Amino acid sequence: MxxxxxxxxxxxxxxxxxxxxxxxxxxxxxxxxxxxxxxxxxxxxxxxxxxxxxxxxxxxxxxxxxxxxxxxxxxxxxxxxxxxxxxxxxxxxxxxxxxxxxxxxxxxxxxxxxxxxxxxxxxxxxxxxxxxxxxxxxRTRASAGIKPQVFNDDFPGLVIYAEIIEATNDRLHHVLISDERDNTQHNTIFAREGAMVSNPATQAVTLRLRDGFIHTTDGRAGAEYQTHFEFYDVNLDLRQMLEGARQRxxxxxxxxxxxxxxxxxxxxxxxxxxxxxxxxxxxxxxxxxxxxxxxxxxxxxxxxxxxxxxxxxxxxxxxxxxxxxxxxxxxxxxxxxxxxxxxxxxxxxxxxxxxxxxxxxxxxxxxxxxxxxxxxxxxxxxxxxxxxxxxxxxxxx
Structure with a gap:
């Protein structure tokens, strides 16, 4: 029983x-x-x-x-x-x-x-x-989110524009970036080309630019100046793209x-x-x-x-x-x-x-x-x- x-x-x-x-x-x-x-x-x-x-x-x-x-x-x-x-x-x-x-x-x-x-x-x-x-x-959305001949504002403080984007390797040509991430200054970046570079170890995505210059407006000093570069990295903040989904x-x-x-x-x-x-x-x-x-x-x-x-x-x-x-x-x-x-x-x-x-x-x-x-x-x-x-x-x- x-x-x-x-x-x-x-x-x-x-x-x-x-x-x-x-x-x-x-x-x-x-x-x-x-x-x-x-x-x-x-x-x-x-x-x-x-x-x-x-x-x-x-x-x-x-x-x-x-x-x-x-x-x-x-x-x-x-x-x-x-x-x-x-x-x-x-x-x-x-x-x-x-x-x-x-x-x-x-x-x-x-x-x-x-x-x-x-x-x-x-x-x-x-x-x-x-x-x-x-x-x-x-990383995929970062690459797919940047459209050619469109001002892309998916990343906080950045507006990215590229005249041409190669679909096969995500290489960008004739790039214009408005960078307002620093409240004290505004950077306008021009580059002949750029490419997405990802680092799985640090979980960072970088837009690596080549052959360009940066036009900086310093709000504190009231000055403007230009800086030429051969290579320049722009770190992309991915948090907004997946806001709320990621719980670190x-x-x-x-x-x-x-x-x-x-x-x-x-x-x-x-x-x-x-x-x-x-x-x-x-x-x-x-x-x-x-x-x-x-x-x-x-x-x-x-x-x-x-x-x-x-x-x-x-x-x-x-x-x-x-x-x-x-x-x-x-x-x-x-x-x-x-x-x-x-x-x-x-x-x-x-x-x-x-x-x-x-x-x-x-x-x-x-x-x-x-x-x-x-x-x-x-x-x-x-x-x-x-x-x-x-x-x-x-x-x-």
Missing amino acids: GKIVHRYVFREIVVPFLFGLSVFTFILLIARLLKLIELVVTRGVPVLNILQLLSYIMPAFLEVTVPMAMLLAILVAFGRLSADSEMVALRSSGLSLYQLIAPVAMVALLATAATAALSVWARPWGNRALKTALFDLA ERDPKELTLGQLGRAIAAKRTAGLPVLPELVEYHRKFSIPFACVVFALVAVPLGVQPVRAARSRGFTLSLVMIFAYYVLLSIGQALAEQGLLPAVVGLWLPNAIFGAVGLYLFERTARERTLVQLERMQSALAALRDRLLGRLGAEAAP
Whole structure:
């Protein structure tokens, strides 16, 4: 009978898990999706490139939404079992809460393993691939964005004009550039020819001009002068071309676990600060472990008797997710500033939720009433009714 019950509970968890994963991931992606869609509309970036960028940022979102979905799934599953009196029937048949924990433990371990894989391998890969893809896309758009016999103003502070552009090698002829990037002076640049030069290592794109002169108007000195050159480089700022799509990541977020360990060892040997690397190192373990502590808290909360199991489960999951990630954000910020050791800042939320989960689980397993939880639920219900009543009164004519 135990195996049948375990399979039944497992199926009850899987469906809301998939639903929660889809909903939470979509919610977190909305802002980024709008910015990516803007690139298609305003910058003419191909849809396939947008889908590629989306695949690179997905691991960072899934790393967060997998624990969130697991918490929601357990709360909803056990809430439904309790609301339909199935939990009472299972306990009457001799099954304790400890015996029902097996399918929950399986889900928690699977979610932990998936989140760990996302954190240790997938997210660093995605960050590196995103950085490279954005540079390649910006470089391509920089070349394609300059049209012959058109004044191009895609780059901040620059207006670029070229009489002829060779399509085969992006070489420009008879180039005119108005450079107003320096507020104290204005440069007008004339060149016989120019070419796009990219540097993937520094992720910079330069317009290298040849055989020309610069007419400078110095606003402070009130003087004008000309400078002749054989070669002159104009660095192009690509940020505006992909504004909003690029979220620059610190280098530690692009490193795998092994690379982080080597970076920490090398910096310590050189006497350099290692706070960013230590914070990222502990983050790769603390977030996956959140699946375990979420399961520990969700089971006793889910089995509490309530009628609206699904709505209560969703509300509780949002409250717990908010509390956990607020604690995590505070701990991470304090650790990055050196006010807390990284291990404390990143693991404190797990320690707090784990302690609360053990306490709730032990009392629920012994079928003791959670007085504090009932009081909290009553207070939340009263607050909800008051807010709904106020909204209804304001809406009434």
